[in-house]
Amino acid sequence: MIIRNSSAVRATESIWTHQRVTVRQSPLESLEPLAARIQCTRGQEIYKEDSPVNYWYRIISGVARRFSARADGRRQIVDLLLPGDVFGFGARGKHHFAVEAAIDGTVVARYPRSRLDALAESDARIARELRDAACEAMSRLHALILNLGRTTAEEKVGHFLLKIAERLAGGPSDKVVLPISREDIADHLALSVETVSRSLTQLKRRGVIRLIGTRQIRIIDRRALAKGDEDQFAIIGGQRPAEPYRARRLAYSDYD
Amino acid sequence: MIIRNSSAVRATESIWTHQRVTVRQSPLESLEPLAARIQCTRGQEIYKEDSPVNYWYRIISGVARRFSARADGRRQIVDLLLPGDVFGFGARGKHHFAVEAAIDGTVVARYPRSRLDALAESDARIARELRDAACEAMSRLHALILNLGRTTAEEKVGHFLLKIAERLAGGPSDKVVLPISREDIADHLALSVETVSRSLTQLKRRGVIRLIGTRQIRIIDRRALAKGDEDQFAIIGGQRPAEPYRARRLAYSDYD
DNA sequence: CGCCGCGTTGATGGCAGTCAATTTCAGTGG
DNA sequence: CCACTGAAATTGACTGCCATCAACGCGGCG
Numbered sequence: 001m002i003i004r005n006s007s008a009v010r011a012t013e014s015i016w017t018h019q020r021v022t023v024r025q026s027p028l029e030s031l032e033p034l035a036a037r038i039q040c041t042r043g044q045e046i047y048k049e050d051s052p053v054n055y056w057y058r059i060i061s062g063v064a065r066r067f068s069a070r071a072d073g074r075r076q077i078v079d080l081l082l083p084g085d086v087f088g089f090g091a092r093g094k095h096h097f098a099v100e101a102a103i104d105g106t107v108v109a110r111y112p113r114s115r116l117d118a119l120a121e122s123d124a125r126i127a128r129e130l131r132d133a134a135c136e137a138m139s140r141l142h143a144l145i146l147n148l149g150r151t152t153a154e155e156k157v158g159h160f161l162l163k164i165a166e167r168l169a170g171g172p173s174d175k176v177v178l179p180i181s182r183e184d185i186a187d188h189l190a191l192s193v194e195t196v197s198r199s200l201t202q203l204k205r206r207g208v209i210r211l212i213g214t215r216q217i218r219i220i221d222r223r224a225l226a227k228g229d230e231d232q233f234a235i236i237g238g239q240r241p242a243e244p245y246r247a248r249r250l251a252y253s254d255y256d
Numbered sequence: 257m258i259i260r261n262s263s264a265v266r267a268t269e270s271i272w273t274h275q276r277v278t279v280r281q282s283p284l285e286s287l288e289p290l291a292a293r294i295q296c297t298r299g300q301e302i303y304k305e306d307s308p309v310n311y312w313y314r315i316i317s318g319v320a321r322r323f324s325a326r327a328d329g330r331r332q333i334v335d336l337l338l339p340g341d342v343f344g345f346g347a348r349g350k351h352h353f354a355v356e357a358a359i360d361g362t363v364v365a366r367y368p369r370s371r372l373d374a375l376a377e378s379d380a381r382i383a384r385e386l387r388d389a390a391c392e393a394m395s396r397l398h399a400l401i402l403n404l405g406r407t408t409a410e411e412k413v414g415h416f417l418l419k420i421a422e423r424l425a426g427g428p429s430d431k432v433v434l435p436i437s438r439e440d441i442a443d444h445l446a447l448s449v450e451t452v453s454r455s456l457t458q459l460k461r462r463g464v465i466r467l468i469g470t471r472q473i474r475i476i477d478r479r480a481l482a483k484g485d486e487d488q489f490a491i492i493g494g495q496r497p498a499e500p501y502r503a504r505r506l507a508y509s510d511y512d
Numbered sequence: 513c514g515c516c517g518c519g520t521t522g523a524t525g526g527c528a529g530t531c532a533a534t535t536t537c538a539g540t541g542g
Numbered sequence: 543c544c545a546c547t548g549a550a551a552t553t554g555a556c557t558g559c560c561a562t563c564a565a566c567g568c569g570g571c572g
């Protein structure tokens with residue numbers, strides 16, 4: 001059920017935002033008057049690798065990808081940016097990754113950094129919002145690391161589906177409209193496109209998900225997808241296996 | 257050459273800190289009077305998964321690992337904490353990972369969060385230091401994601417060596433004393449211990465590195481280790497391959 | 513000495529990357 | 543309305559890498 005509650009809403013927006021039913025306001029939303037709105041076509045660059053950090057950004061609608069390109073031509077999508085996500089941190093005054101819109105009609109709010117930083121200086125609420133945004137970004141990185149650390153492609157893809165469904169809906173959800181192409185998923189999970197495709201069809205064949213077209217997915221067996229999520233300590237009741245705390249002297253000879 | 261410029265320095269410290277010749281002061285170093293010093297044995301828990309965030313921490317000497325345990329018994333080391341590194345962020349008032357000392361004699365400074373937050377409120381310099389620490393943590397996560405995204409085990413291990421050498425020495429360095437076991441490296445890079453071992457011997461055999469004992473490593477051919485580091489855009493002179501910006505309407509039928 | 517933790521090496525099977533062919537689908541023009 | 547086009551997605555065959563199981567060497571310590 002696509003919600004079309006506002007005729008002013010752009011068609012591309014309604015498709016990608018209808019699953020986001022979060023009531024909670026996202027960081028920087030209150031400051032939107034300060035922002036410039038940028039509408040992007042697919043593949044359009046929002047900022048370059050190694051460019052100076054002059055702005056904060058927030059996705060209004062659509063999807064963007066933060067990535068780094070390797071020498072071998074492959075691409076690592078380090079972060080997938082969905083509506084409400086704030087980005088544009090960076091380190092030591094530089095962005096170390098590039099950001100592009102991943103679909104046509106993506107709208108991004110761009111906040112002048114100097115003004116926001118000045119505001120944050122005086123207004124603790126603003127400062128807090130920026131901190132929160134940073135924490136959310138870190139959480140996404142953590143989730144990706146855990147996913148990349150998985151052994152099989154099916155697990156990676158399965159977990160990606162769960163995560164993206166949750167992020168799009170603002171909570172656990174059984175329906176997903178994949179916001180990005182197979183290629184982007186592959187570059188995100190460090191798999192080949194073919195493997196992503198095979199994983200999806202395999203999950204479908206086993207009755208874990210259902211595919212409607214190429215982008216709509218319905219999650220049937222959530223437990224099967226969540227496999228390997230619970231940590232092992234939980235199973236044995238919070239009691240972790242004792243590690244031998246034997247002292248072990250480290251005596252490496254000096255060198256050079 | 258091990259630096260023993262202070263007789264008060266503990267033996268275990270000198271082993272792991274002698275490569276750190278950074279002059280730059282690390283965040284929170286100036287506030288150490290506020291901190292409690294905790295000395296840990298190997299495997300000792302510094303904080304648990306899902307525990308409340310009451311403190312900031314900084315590694316004085318030694319090594320700690322931030323990790324998450326999976327249901328299958330494997331472990332993902334999400335972050336490797338070396339002297340000077342600040343940790344203990346968390347999200348929504350909880351730590352989502354556990355931290356343990358990775359070697360005996362690891363010393364950690366523990367700062368009461370409430371006091372630091374109050375200080376940060378009034379002192380912009382402290383606030384900045386905390387932000388910087390968060391940025392560094394994010395950089396480490398980024399680096400790990402890029403490494404996990406690599407295709408071959410040898411590349412992963414090679415890059416890990418470069419990174420860790422750089423972090424330990426405070427800049428590019430040819431000598432490394434690995435601060436952690438093969439098992440920890442494996443759990444960090446999402447490989448098996450055997451593969452880590454094989455990768456190292458392979459690099460040795462090809463003359464890329466030299467192994468002195470099990471932990472001391474000397475980097476011979478830096479370029480071979482850095483393979484795949486440069487991004488592809490650099491090669492073609494900052495000009496990225498044009499992506500077809502063709503408009504593509506997304507018209508998925510409504511569902512349910 | 514024997515045990516244990518750590519690291520290395522060997523043999524084997526399974527999973528995923530690569531190359532290639534085919535199908536599906538959306539958009540376009542007749 | 544239908545054929546054409548190019549991109550996206552799927553499927554198949556094959557190769558290579560890595561996880562697994564297993565055995566062994568080494569050093570510290572009881």
